[in-house]
Amino acid sequence: MREQGKIFAGFSVFILGMAIWYGLWSKDPTGTTALFLAFGLGAFIAFYLLFTAKRVDTGAGDNPNAEVSDDAGVLGFFSPHSWQPLSLGIGGSLAFLGVIFGWWLLFFSVPIIGIGLFGWVFEYYRGENQTQ
CATH class of the missing domain: 1.10.287 (Helix Hairpins)
Structure with a gap:
């Protein structure tokens, strides 16, 4: 989870820079607002992933030496026939x-x-x- 949190944090910083640049360059309030909202959404996801990564065990995605089979197993219960x-x-x-x-x-x-x-x-x- 830590790696995914870092990816979303980097995405959020990039979108924030683009929102500032776009807002100054274009003077378009709609697009600027959309970019700032995208920054907020990415920052929320990054915060959640980084905050949760402290409380759970290290998964295979955080281990650079992990094999694909290390993440095998039950992922949860999903209703197979729900309408x-x-x-x-x-x-x-x-x-x-x-x-x-x-x-x-x-x-x-x-x-x-x-x-x-x-x-x-x-x-x-x-x-x-x-x-x-």
Whole structure:
């Protein structure tokens, strides 16, 4: 994680320099704001990765002598057959279309997002996937 944090920190410093240079050169407030926001996002990720790297064990990505097989193993549990992300994607798409075409679309998107969130949270509490 430490190496990824350093990469994002370098990216953030580069974007900050480009934002300052672009803001002085072009006098464009929209692009300058977007570049400063990109700097902020990169800095947040760099801070998180560097802060978390102090608390976890050194991974294979931080060891220059590591082999690919050193990072093998279980990475976590991922639901293999969940339909809830599709529901959230459709609801989120409708919500963003509501910003473009009209706020009335939110009346259709909010229930779809709510159903998707409820289903995702309680997916393993009922039905065939119920855990004992």
